[in-house]
Amino acid sequence: MKIVLAEKVSPATLAVFQQEPGWQIVTPDQIKNGLAAELSDADALVVRSAVQADAKLLESAPKLRVIGRAGVGVDNIDTDAATHRGIVVMNTPGANAVAVAELTLGLMISLARAIPRANSTMHAGKWDKKSLQGQELRGKTLGIVGLGRIGLEVARRAASFGMNIIGYDPFVAPVIARENNVTLVPIDDIFKASDYLTLHVGLTTQTEGLINSTSIKIMKKGIRIINCARGELIVEQALADAIKSGHVGGAALDVFHQEPLKESPFYNLDNVILSPHIAGATDEAQEAIGIQLAMQVRDYLKLGVVQNAVNLPSLSHEEYKEIAPYIEMADRLGQFLAHATPGNLENIQISYTGRIAAGKTDLIRNAAIAGIFSSADGGSTANRINAAAIAAERGIRIQEDKKEFTPGGAGSVLKIVLHSSDGDASASATVLHGNSPRLLSYDGIDIEAPLHGTLVAIRNHDVPGVVGRIGTILGEQSVNIANFALGRAHSNHSQRVPHGQALAVVQIDVPKASSATAAVDALRRVEAIASVRLIELGKL
Numbered sequence: 265m266k267i268v269l270a271e272k273v274s275p276a277t278l279a280v281f282q283q284e285p286g287w288q289i290v291t292p293d294q295i296k297n298g299l300a301a302e303l304s305d306a307d308a309l310v311v312r313s314a315v316q317a318d319a320k321l322l323e324s325a326p327k328l329r330v331i332g333r334a335g336v337g338v339d340n341i342d343t344d345a346a347t348h349r350g351i352v353v354m355n356t357p358g359a360n361a362v363a364v365a366e367l368t369l370g371l372m373i374s375l376a377r378a379i380p381r382a383n384s385t386m387h388a389g390k391w392d393k394k395s396l397q398g399q400e401l402r403g404k405t406l407g408i409v410g411l412g413r414i415g416l417e418v419a420r421r422a423a424s425f426g427m428n429i430i431g432y433d434p435f436v437a438p439v440i441a442r443e444n445n446v447t448l449v450p451i452d453d454i455f456k457a458s459d460y461l462t463l464h465v466g467l468t469t470q471t472e473g474l475i476n477s478t479s480i481k482i483m484k485k486g487i488r489i490i491n492c493a494r495g496e497l498i499v500e501q502a503l504a505d506a507i508k509s510g511h512v513g514g515a516a517l518d519v520f521h522q523e524p525l526k527e528s529p530f531y532n533l534d535n536v537i538l539s540p541h542i543a544g545a546t547d548e549a550q551e552a553i554g555i556q557l558a559m560q561v562r563d564y565l566k567l568g569v570v571q572n573a574v575n576l577p578s579l580s581h582e583e584y585k586e587i588a589p590y591i592e593m594a595d596r597l598g599q600f601l602a603h604a605t606p607g608n609l610e611n612i613q614i615s616y617t618g619r620i621a622a623g624k625t626d627l628i629r630n631a632a633i634a635g636i637f638s639s640a641d642g643g644s645t646a647n648r649i650n651a652a653a654i655a656a657e658r659g660i661r662i663q664e665d666k667k668e669f670t671p672g673g674a675g676s677v678l679k680i681v682l683h684s685s686d687g688d689a690s691a692s693a694t695v696l697h698g699n700s701p702r703l704l705s706y707d708g709i710d711i712e713a714p715l716h717g718t719l720v721a722i723r724n725h726d727v728p729g730v731v732g733r734i735g736t737i738l739g740e741q742s743v744n745i746a747n748f749a750l751g752r753a754h755s756n757h758s759q760r761v762p763h764g765q766a767l768a769v770v771q772i773d774v775p776k777a778s779s780a781t782a783a784v785d786a787l788r789r790v791e792a793i794a795s796v797r798l799i800e801l802g803k804l
């Protein structure tokens with residue numbers, strides 16, 4: 265495995281990767297010919313906030329499977345492009361929340377007491393006590409936009425200063441706000457009532473430019489604004505103008521539109537405190553982030569465990585262990601069905617029954633779709649990260665239904681139905697003995713066959729002698745049979761499977777599926793055999 269660390273990470277982060285025998289770790293100082301060149305054969309990329317992992321950079325990384333963001337905000341990563349390329353994007357939510365909250369409180373106190381100015385005047389040999397009378401935080405109203413991990417840490421600390429806390433976050437439960445002494449209010453009330461306003465939302469199309477000349481106009485005169493989230497949340501010139509006019513009493517900014525900051529409307533404004541994107545940069549946070557991220561990336565590369573992914577639902581190690589055999593089974597079932605539809609694929613219906621229906625099924629769904637898209641020559645780029653997105657791009661609808669409880673306790677069963685313009689194909693499967701994927705039905709005929717290795721699926725008329733002919737032909741072609749499963753349509757089956765139809769799924773021992781082509785051709789010439797499909801089940 266090749267891991268490219270594009271930005272400085274803690275030594276503990278390096279240590280996690282270095283413990284893996286044979287892994288090549290590239291540190292920022294070893295990147296000599298540019299990041300794009302380094303990524304040409306990389307499996308993982310680790311970034312902080314400076315590197316822009318955009319679509320163009322990702323084009324130069326054909327093998328890349330995971331991007332680890334050492335931190336929270338992923339606005340420097342084109343997650344759509346990553347998803348499209350089947351790359352998992354992971355971050356480390358919460359690991360720097362206390363660090364950011366502490367700096368936020370530090371900046372609020374610094375604004376209230378003009379600590380930076382007190383310090384610089386003292387160093388300049390001045391005793392400027394008169395101009396340095398401040399205000400207390402006690403009794404003031406703090407408005408928090410974004411009550412996630414950081415926003416709530418800020419709220420808890422601000423409560424101990426005796427502040428009244430109001431918050432705006434459309435996605436937080438009122439009970440969470442209440443438990444943290446936050447009164448939820450509409451965003452305009454935050455602007456109107458806050459003495460201090462602090463931003464703790466990610467950069468999205470909804471939050472970009474949240475603080476602009478219009479929102480500033482309705483703010484309480486003298487409001488102080490703290491931004492330790494993302495520079496783009498504020499229209500910088502509008503804020504600078506409002507500070508100059510005295511409508512806004514001050515600002516403390518850790519983040520900016522352009523980083524590193526080279527030119528700024530805030531330079532030389534007395535009541536603006538600037539810091540170089542350091543809110544999350546504490547020894548403790550960087551250590552925690554680095555170790556957490558390195559373990560997540562390692563576990564994904566080694567075991568396929570997806571944790572804290574922003575483009576896929578995360579699973580705990582236990583959850584992953586439980587569904588891993590079903591992910592593999594879904595992929596094999598999809599492969600089994602690949603090319604089985606008579607016309608152009610329009611719709612894929614995936615039904616989960618039993619225990620799997622109770623858990624997270626996105627990985628199972630994507631594996632099934634990737635299996636369906638897989639072709640004999642391995643030309644499909646769909647994988648368990650991007651398969652649903654690729655289906656959407658191709659205009660193929662995915663329908664899912666779940667039934668947790670089944671009469672008869674059939675265990676966990678996955679059923680896939682491919683709907684096409686000219687007809688349907690369907691199959692269902694389960695996992696036996698912990699990790700053995702088994703086919704349970706194909707096109708309405710019950711059967712029990714291993715979903716493993718090379719299979720020959722034969723539809724035939726249920727007449728005497730066919731099974732014997734199949735065995736003889738395979739024997740004549742020196743193809744050894746590993747497993748022979750038979751099923752037949754019953755009169756109570758759907759009308760699509762006429763009574764008198766049978767199915768054989770034969771697992772054969774061949775080094776490559778192509779070694780059995782002659783045998784398959786011979787089988788096709790048997791009159792009672794309606795169709796033969798040779799299926800080589802690979803791993804996703």
Ligand SMILES: NC(=O)C1=CN([C@@H]2O[C@H](COP(=O)(O)OP(=O)(O)OC[C@H]3O[C@@H](n4cnc5c(N)ncnc54)[C@H](O)[C@@H]3O)[C@@H](O)[C@H]2O)C=CC1
Pocket residue numbers: 335336337338357358360361364409410411412413414415432433434435436464465466467470471492493494518519541542543544545
């Ligand atoms: N300056 C620095 O060094 C750091 C900056 N950050 C920034 O802080 C942001 C917040 O981090 P966390 O609290 O860890 O993230 P989080 O995901 O735990 O919290 C974000 C909160 O924002 C809320 N939200 C989403 N859209 C909203 C909207 N339109 N209006 C109001 N609330 C909205 C969400 O419901 C969520 O509760 C990150 O996205 C990142 O950009 C994070 C860490 C370090």
Ligand SMILES: O=C(O)CCC(=O)C(=O)O
Pocket residue numbers: 312313334335336337338360541542544545
């Ligand atoms: O890596 C850093 O120092 C920046 C952290 C940050 O902005 C984040 O976690 O979103």
